[in-house]
Amino acid sequence: QQQVRQSPQSLTVWEGETAILNCSYENSAFDYFPWYQQFPGEGPALLISILSVSDKKEDGRFTIFFNKREKKLSLHIADSQPGDSATYFCAANSGGSNAKLTFGKGTKLSVKS
């Protein structure tokens, strides 16, 4: 049972465009949603995160939009750069101490110049 789903599996955009990566979840108890960025040959690293009490979180060119009612969220990468080419993982947990993260399968983003 996959509790966190991501789409698309892969995405190619041109430099300067906005890339939109989608994520949905099943567990209504999830209330914390981090996005991790992974470059080839490296471990994932936290990029940006949102709590379910918010519907939007911005950090520079990266924005999370969150819809609690539909159990969906999306990561928007504005003015995409070739250096943004990476795999992005959506994750979720239900908060509290010692709550484990559940990861999606990832979206591989390629930004062409």
Added chain:
Amino acid sequence: EAAVTQSPRNKVAVTGGKVTLSCNQTNNHNNMYWYRQDTGHGLRLIHYSYGAGSTEKGDIPDGYKASRPSQENFSLILELATPSQTSVYFCASGDAAGQDTQYFGPGTRLLVL
């Protein structure tokens, strides 16, 4: 300076052999995790630990053991390695308080022949 390190970075093992993957963290985090990453599966949790002396089964623990002898060190042990365990393994440490942001190591690429 890297806070989560893994050794070895690459390993070739024979079927039926014993493999030990090591992880060290200097974040002073209570929680540590072992994941494997395979194409099409994303990150899957094998074992985790809440502190020295504790180990817990994750989502795919079969064929793996874990050991947490100290706050800093967490090992993953394959007693009888099989080709199906060929993968990239990531260790992570996490702050148990709040949303448990996880910090990943660089990964170990394991090939079982």
